[in-house]
Amino acid sequence: MIQTEDLTKRFGDILAVDRLTLSVEAGEVFGFLGPNGAGKTTTIRLLTALIAPTSGNAKVAGCKVGQEDGKIRRRVGILTESPGLYDRLSAERNLDFFARLYEVDDVDGQIERYLRMLGLWDRRHEEAGIFSRGMRQKLAIARALLHEPQVLFLDEPTSGLDPEAARLVRDFIGGLKREGRTIFICTHNLDEADRLCDRIAIINTRLLALDTPSALRRQLYERTVVFHLRQAEPRFVHRLQTLSFVRSVREMDNKLVVAIDDPEKHNPTIIRTLVEAGADIQFVGELRRTLEDVYLRLVGMEDGETN
Amino acid sequence: MNKTWVIVRKDWAEVFKNRFVLFTVAFLPLILTALPLIILYATRSTSDLGGFSSADMPAGFASLCMEMSGGECMQYFIVSQFMLLFMLMPMAIPVTIASYSIVGEKTTRTLEPVLATPVTTFELLAGKALAAAIPAVVVTWLGFAVFAVGARVLSPSPNVAARLLDPLWLIAIFIVGPLLAVAAVSVAVMVSSRANDPRVAEQLSMLVILPLLAAFFGQISGLFFINQTLILWMAAGLVVVDSGLLAFATHIFQRETILTRWK
Ligand SMILES: Nc1ncnc2c1ncn2[C@@H]1O[C@H](COP(=O)(O)OP(=O)(O)OP(=O)(O)O)[C@@H](O)[C@H]1O
Ligand SMILES: [Mg+2]
Numbered sequence: 113m114i115q116t117e118d119l120t121k122r123f124g125d126i127l128a129v130d131r132l133t134l135s136v137e138a139g140e141v142f143g144f145l146g147p148n149g150a151g152k153t154t155t156i157r158l159l160t161a162l163i164a165p166t167s168g169n170a171k172v173a174g175c176k177v178g179q180e181d182g183k184i185r186r187r188v189g190i191l192t193e194s195p196g197l198y199d200r201l202s203a204e205r206n207l208d209f210f211a212r213l214y215e216v217d218d219v220d221g222q223i224e225r226y227l228r229m230l231g232l233w234d235r236r237h238e239e240a241g242i243f244s245r246g247m248r249q250k251l252a253i254a255r256a257l258l259h260e261p262q263v264l265f266l267d268e269p270t271s272g273l274d275p276e277a278a279r280l281v282r283d284f285i286g287g288l289k290r291e292g293r294t295i296f297i298c299t300h301n302l303d304e305a306d307r308l309c310d311r312i313a314i315i316n317t318r319l320l321a322l323d324t325p326s327a328l329r330r331q332l333y334e335r336t337v338v339f340h341l342r343q344a345e346p347r348f349v350h351r352l353q354t355l356s357f358v359r360s361v362r363e364m365d366n367k368l369v370v371a372i373d374d375p376e377k378h379n380p381t382i383i384r385t386l387v388e389a390g391a392d393i394q395f396v397g398e399l400r401r402t403l404e405d406v407y408l409r410l411v412g413m414e415d416g417e418t419n
Numbered sequence: 420m421n422k423t424w425v426i427v428r429k430d431w432a433e434v435f436k437n438r439f440v441l442f443t444v445a446f447l448p449l450i451l452t453a454l455p456l457i458i459l460y461a462t463r464s465t466s467d468l469g470g471f472s473s474a475d476m477p478a479g480f481a482s483l484c485m486e487m488s489g490g491e492c493m494q495y496f497i498v499s500q501f502m503l504l505f506m507l508m509p510m511a512i513p514v515t516i517a518s519y520s521i522v523g524e525k526t527t528r529t530l531e532p533v534l535a536t537p538v539t540t541f542e543l544l545a546g547k548a549l550a551a552a553i554p555a556v557v558v559t560w561l562g563f564a565v566f567a568v569g570a571r572v573l574s575p576s577p578n579v580a581a582r583l584l585d586p587l588w589l590i591a592i593f594i595v596g597p598l599l600a601v602a603a604v605s606v607a608v609m610v611s612s613r614a615n616d617p618r619v620a621e622q623l624s625m626l627v628i629l630p631l632l633a634a635f636f637g638q639i640s641g642l643f644f645i646n647q648t649l650i651l652w653m654a655a656g657l658v659v660v661d662s663g664l665l666a667f668a669t670h671i672f673q674r675e676t677i678l679t680r681w682k
Binding site: 123157160161162163164185186188190194195196197198199200201205209210212213214215252255 | 421422425426429432433436437527528529530531532533534535536537538539674675678679
């Protein structure tokens, strides 16, 4: 549904997106993560034919970016970074305008459908300017869906929302996913990406990682178990290194720091192995890393490399 | 073209909720309708102007007076200056709305979702231009209608009233006026799509349009009463100018630049 090949965008001297190559399948919910200024919004603008790439190619919904922009605009929906509503117009009037620009057949039907789905139907006559941030965001999502786009681009759909509103929006996106829509979603919320997305890309100008959440979790959320021994010895380390599921072992201050994917499953084997090797285990504990730690480290490593 | 109309209707729904904008649209026509009527009323006893003879008129004008008396001719002269304004009003009124059109949507960030729709640049600009031009033309015509009725009632001599409503003026107001409006609005929309601040856009548009307006006014005030052919030629010329301006505005409208440039 989306293919990019060395997609690059420069703004003067600023390299915003660097040789991005990825592909998103039909029906997939694709997460796009990265720090501020990573080029997420720029990528969405490129893929929705709002701006033209400096170099590289992209195909969206079967149309080539830069050649069939009109068709692309017809086939994709976009939730822009800021909702961009007409404050003086009612919720309904806002949607009416866009429905007609998108040449929707059943304007009133589609407006009612999405206003109801997003719980704004009763407030359709109120001016968008008095809406709360969450309501504005929902109205903007409705706007992106009126013409039943094949691909939906959502730029930070839950940013700035309170937890409850964020969950509502998230649940709504979950519903869209079940309808089998292709959704490309930018977010700073790793947890959200984890729950919603089939695959996740992490970018910082260039692509850093791309995989399913579980694979990324293995990679990013690598779990670390610490075994406190009475007396650590090199042979314990060697023994553990022979175990296939052990990713790494370090020894420090009589502690063995062991990285594994699934401690619940593998800890007993490790304990047995250590005991058989003659180790006295005093405590076993997990060294927990928050999602953020891992993400920040990945992005931080990247920064360290480039600077 | 259908989408052009969608944009026009949206802009009206938005813009006329703003009292200030309503005021800018209504103020000029109100004044320019009232003033000539007041003058007509004040000079109703022709004797006030009886001392004038054709020799006091600008060269060429006197010949237009034909069978009118010197006083009638002077009255016609004064009021016809206002008629000119009726023709030029549609140029001045829509500038506020038109120069806000693109840059306004840019600053409220509503432009991006609009540009993401399949609307073409021409449809968008035409919509913006018409949204500003139509109300200006309509209020001008309304003002003119009030003036025409008032002139008949207030004018002491049927000669003057008849002359004010002859085909020359009707062409000027019903054909040349709207064409001038489209020209002004095209310029303002062009400025608006290049500017980054609505206030700057308005001032800049005014700066471009006012001299045009002044030059135009100065040029014709003595000139074109002379015949109807000239005014028809002018209308034809304006059709060309208008199409050129709109095409040029569409041509230089860079979607990407407008969206991404903030300086
Ligand atoms: N119009 C522009 N002109 C110049 N530089 C720009 C422009 N838009 C974006 N950039 C630059 O491109 C880079 C990527 O910006 P972008 O908005 O795509 O980031 P983002 O990932 O969406 O960030 P955020 O998480 O803050 O929304 C930034 O360095 C930004 O300064
Ligand atoms: Mg962004």
